[in-house]
Amino acid sequence: MMEAVVQAAVFGLLLASAPTLADKDDWDIYSFHINSTVSSRYATTVITSRVANRMNQSKEIEFHVRIPKNAFISKFRMLIDGQFYDGVVKGKEKAQQTYTEAVSRGQSAGLVSSVGRTLEEFKTAVTLAAHNKVTFELTYEELLKRRLGKYELQIHARPMQPVKDFKVDVYINEKAGINFMEVKGGLSTKALANAITRTHVDKQAWVYFYPTEDQQKTCDSCGEQGMNGDLVVVYDVNRNPSLGDIKKSDRYFVHHFAPLNLASIPKNVVFVIDQSGSMRGRKMQQTRTALIHILGDLAEEDHFGLLTFDSEVFHWKLELVPATGDNLESAKKFAREIVERGATDISAAVLEGARMLNAHPREGSASLLILLTDGDPTAGETNPEVIQSNVRRAIVDKFPLYCLGFGFDVNFKFLEKMSLQNNGVARRIYEDSDADLQLTGFYNEVATPLLTDVTMIYSGGANLTQTNFSQYYNGSEIVVAGQITDNGIETFTPQVVAISRNRRVTFSDTHAMVESEEEASDSSVRRVWAYLTVKQLLEKELVSSGPEKEKAKKEALELSLKFSFVTPFTSMVVTKPQGENSDVLHKPREGKKHEGRRRSFLHSMPHRPTRPSTSALVTQHRYENTEVFVTGSDHRQHGQQGHIRRVLVGASLVDGASGRRGSAQGRMQAEGGRTQDAGFSQNAARIIAPPPDYEAFLVSADLHDTPDMFPTIVTPHATEAPLSHRFLQKTENLSLPLCFDVTGKVQLKLLHHPSEELFVNGQLDSVRNGGFRRITILLKTDLQVQIDTEKILVIEGQRISGLLGYISHTVGSLTLVSREKEIDVAVGDTRIVIAIHKEGGKDFLWPILRQRPLDDNVSGILALKPAVYDEVQQSPSTRLQIKGHDYDSTRASVVDHSIDPPPTYDCWLMSAESVLQRSLDDFIVA
Numbered sequence: 001m002m003e004a005v006v007q008a009a010v011f012g013l014l015l016a017s018a019p020t021l022a023d024k025d026d027w028d029i030y031s032f033h034i035n036s037t038v039s040s041r042y043a044t045t046v047i048t049s050r051v052a053n054r055m056n057q058s059k060e061i062e063f064h065v066r067i068p069k070n071a072f073i074s075k076f077r078m079l080i081d082g083q084f085y086d087g088v089v090k091g092k093e094k095a096q097q098t099y100t101e102a103v104s105r106g107q108s109a110g111l112v113s114s115v116g117r118t119l120e121e122f123k124t125a126v127t128l129a130a131h132n133k134v135t136f137e138l139t140y141e142e143l144l145k146r147r148l149g150k151y152e153l154q155i156h157a158r159p160m161q162p163v164k165d166f167k168v169d170v171y172i173n174e175k176a177g178i179n180f181m182e183v184k185g186g187l188s189t190k191a192l193a194n195a196i197t198r199t200h201v202d203k204q205a206w207v208y209f210y211p212t213e214d215q216q217k218t219c220d221s222c223g224e225q226g227m228n229g230d231l232v233v234v235y236d237v238n239r240n241p242s243l244g245d246i247k248k249s250d251r252y253f254v255h256h257f258a259p260l261n262l263a264s265i266p267k268n269v270v271f272v273i274d275q276s277g278s279m280r281g282r283k284m285q286q287t288r289t290a291l292i293h294i295l296g297d298l299a300e301e302d303h304f305g306l307l308t309f310d311s312e313v314f315h316w317k318l319e320l321v322p323a324t325g326d327n328l329e330s331a332k333k334f335a336r337e338i339v340e341r342g343a344t345d346i347s348a349a350v351l352e353g354a355r356m357l358n359a360h361p362r363e364g365s366a367s368l369l370i371l372l373t374d375g376d377p378t379a380g381e382t383n384p385e386v387i388q389s390n391v392r393r394a395i396v397d398k399f400p401l402y403c404l405g406f407g408f409d410v411n412f413k414f415l416e417k418m419s420l421q422n423n424g425v426a427r428r429i430y431e432d433s434d435a436d437l438q439l440t441g442f443y444n445e446v447a448t449p450l451l452t453d454v455t456m457i458y459s460g461g462a463n464l465t466q467t468n469f470s471q472y473y474n475g476s477e478i479v480v481a482g483q484i485t486d487n488g489i490e491t492f493t494p495q496v497v498a499i500s501r502n503r504r505v506t507f508s509d510t511h512a513m514v515e516s517e518e519e520a521s522d523s524s525v526r527r528v529w530a531y532l533t534v535k536q537l538l539e540k541e542l543v544s545s546g547p548e549k550e551k552a553k554k555e556a557l558e559l560s561l562k563f564s565f566v567t568p569f570t571s572m573v574v575t576k577p578q579g580e581n582s583d584v585l586h587k588p589r590e591g592k593k594h595e596g597r598r599r600s601f602l603h604s605m606p607h608r609p610t611r612p613s614t615s616a617l618v619t620q621h622r623y624e625n626t627e628v629f630v631t632g633s634d635h636r637q638h639g640q641q642g643h644i645r646r647v648l649v650g651a652s653l654v655d656g657a658s659g660r661r662g663s664a665q666g667r668m669q670a671e672g673g674r675t676q677d678a679g680f681s682q683n684a685a686r687i688i689a690p691p692p693d694y695e696a697f698l699v700s701a702d703l704h705d706t707p708d709m710f711p712t713i714v715t716p717h718a719t720e721a722p723l724s725h726r727f728l729q730k731t732e733n734l735s736l737p738l739c740f741d742v743t744g745k746v747q748l749k750l751l752h753h754p755s756e757e758l759f760v761n762g763q764l765d766s767v768r769n770g771g772f773r774r775i776t777i778l779l780k781t782d783l784q785v786q787i788d789t790e791k792i793l794v795i796e797g798q799r800i801s802g803l804l805g806y807i808s809h810t811v812g813s814l815t816l817v818s819r820e821k822e823i824d825v826a827v828g829d830t831r832i833v834i835a836i837h838k839e840g841g842k843d844f845l846w847p848i849l850r851q852r853p854l855d856d857n858v859s860g861i862l863a864l865k866p867a868v869y870d871e872v873q874q875s876p877s878t879r880l881q882i883k884g885h886d887y888d889s890t891r892a893s894v895v896d897h898s899i900d901p902p903p904t905y906d907c908w909l910m911s912a913e914s915v916l917q918r919s920l921d922d923f924i925v926a
Helices: 092-104 190-195 282-297 325-336 346-358 384-395 412-420 435-446 519-543 546-562 912-916
Strands: 003-007 013-017 027-039 042-053 059-068 072-080 083-091 111-115 119-128 133-143 151-158 165-173 178-184 196-201 204-209 229-237 245-249 252-257 267-274 303-309 313-315 366-373 401-406 426-429 449-459 468-473 478-484 493-500 503-507 513-517 570-574 583-586 627-631 643-654 661-668 684-688 694-704 711-714 724-729 738-743 747-753 758-764 772-779 783-788 792-796 799-803 808-811 814-818 822-827 830-839 842-851 870-873 878-882 885-895 904-909
Touching: 027 151, 042 059, 042 519, 059 133, 072 119, 072 570, 083 092, 083 546, 119 133, 133 519, 151 165, 165 229, 178 196, 178 204, 190 196, 204 229, 204 822, 245 519, 252 449, 252 519, 267 282, 267 346, 282 325, 282 435, 303 325, 303 346, 313 346, 346 366, 346 384, 366 435, 366 449, 384 412, 401 412, 401 435, 412 426, 412 519, 426 435, 435 468, 449 478, 478 519, 519 546, 546 570, 724 885, 724 904, 738 885, 738 912, 747 830, 758 842, 772 822, 783 814, 792 808, 792 814, 885 912
Parallel strands: 027 165, 245 513, 267 303, 267 366, 366 401, 401 426, 738 904
Antiparallel strands: 003 013, 003 151, 013 059, 027 042, 042 133, 059 119, 072 083, 072 133, 083 570, 111 119, 151 229, 165 204, 178 229, 196 204, 245 252, 252 478, 303 313, 449 468, 449 493, 493 503, 570 583, 627 684, 627 711, 643 661, 643 694, 694 799, 724 738, 747 758, 758 772, 772 783, 772 842, 783 792, 792 799, 808 814, 814 822, 822 830, 830 842, 870 878, 878 885, 885 904
């Protein structure tokens, strides 16, 4: 089994299976990427897995995905032979026929089961032809919850084999500012520590986790089967002391409310503990340990009660009492002497707990009722609906009921509904060695109430998510989203009214952080609103009945379909190549059991080439029949002469028989333009690269008074006449992208980031659609990086270094990370990946902007925003309208080099000026 799980935001698992196990080299899970972007606590995660079938026959490959139970899958696709097969979200009824067919043929119908404490598992499978490749891509979304003063992004990686190209990228962008950020977990220590790059700058944070194959086998929880451990990104944001921060975009807003400097409210709490026979053994031992710890944490101003139940109810005391030292010691003694026996009368116990709280009204306090049970009601009233109705009448919205379900024998749906009906939540406690810590951890979340009867008011807002909350606890957060009725932030006024101890308080800071986003980012805020709305409609459907239940279900279904969320009311139909049946992915309710056919799993440990032992930087390429030149331009003024101080050109030789490594090195010393070593011409160093058994490992040069002298590796280039290169311009939610041609071997301005003093330019090749032959990065005034398909040159002032190998290297604020088929470049808030493609036996480069700078002043081809157009005429020719102007267009095709392998799309071909909305000359570098 191969698994890479990201809990709370990032989860993924890829498994290859076959009826019988094959040799480990028959399969190659050669790439596994997890990319998670968090903005305003909303995480969007993309998992991309690439698998190659090395066998001489077709085999079935399964794609398993484990995602957070709180997350919604929003996109799934497979790429086979340049063709995408997309998953389509449909209502469950419409997908039922496909679902039934999948079950009847003995195959899994998508969901297998809930997995672990916070995961759900989805899967689909596809038959892959011999010596073919498949790319799986899955996207899911989740709003991170704040608990105990922090957000956690937890990544669990267990690929069950070292993966040649394994990487996790996390980018966090919080407009309120990031208060702190740290990386924890077993994968952040010892052998894997240097595989993690972490950066925190004001409002942004980045974490890159790029372990090599060797590192994936040498960490504490690693072995020949790869990594097995956690990487946890923990952070919190700066807090407005009053109203919080509001993100507004066009027609939608999201409000995060977590005020500071509030006094805690004394609480009245009653613990209702199941002591029936099923709690015997470790369950009760852990419950006693947790209860004694919780009692010790009560404050003197708190009042508390404690009762246990089986088929009867047993009181420690009949009424609530203050948390004095004597009372706490007495309660702890009672807890130590709890004896497991009898049946389970949940109804009588919860009603008695409610009676005790109702009989103990206390001005300026907050009350809560906590139930712990491990089973169904088996004594007294056993009808779940009657119990829920009686409890609801007893509590009458006066205080929340929290239900903790111990283990999997409990009727969790019953507890969940009863909690939601009474302004609380249900939490499952897992029968593990840390169950006592789970119990105390939950209590800590509700241990310190700060506000009660919280009402969120939005003048100028509509279609709001939940706005009334019974209590607000220290370390938590209230989140509300909605629409802005008149699309004007000037008239949009938020306000919060609540009770703090015994007084009414109002939060209405006119200087609150109300942040307006560009129209292009409207979809992100709208998706937060949709996510919260669907979540709350699912809860409403669970607790309602009759027409109200049907209305909530209908609204949740419509929103789920509109935003392509896989929810309990929708299914994702996974389309496949012709001749294969579709699969259906379902999302379960918590605790629901599912059945599916078990498959055998094929573990693959493909052969990996040996990496260079050198510590030099970036790409690994063998220089075969290549001439290496170091030349000095004769641009001298006032009688100055250029000096080449030292040139080292090295290569290592691997003996194919013995495996021993030797070396060959050429050296040149030149002063005043004179060459001292034989074999070199004046003002130039020349060495013919070694045969294929050699691996180049170092090219370095020290320069003196020769700013125009650059080492160059010269390879034969095609001499065809200048031809066109076609570029893809993606669009915003439109069926066809735009495309345009650029003719000739010109140099294009790819990105200009003024505030970082960053320039990225690309030299087009002279072969049709051959991409870029060289990309140059200029940073400030003293750093230049030249990248082509064979080498990377780093020029710092007067020093030039040629950098080779699969490594990470930082120069100032620029970080380079090289892998076999791509080079990752990060500068501040900008990240560019330069892919290396091959076409017709020739390599070329293609840049991809992975992380767009926040600065609105960035420009260049890569900085173009998605196009928006309307089709205004379709006959006799198609005309598109962009920003109020009509342009001619022709249906054509374009290759998307940002994806590997590159797919081909249909597109609307237009002039470059039409697509760019300015002259092409503005993008050409002289």
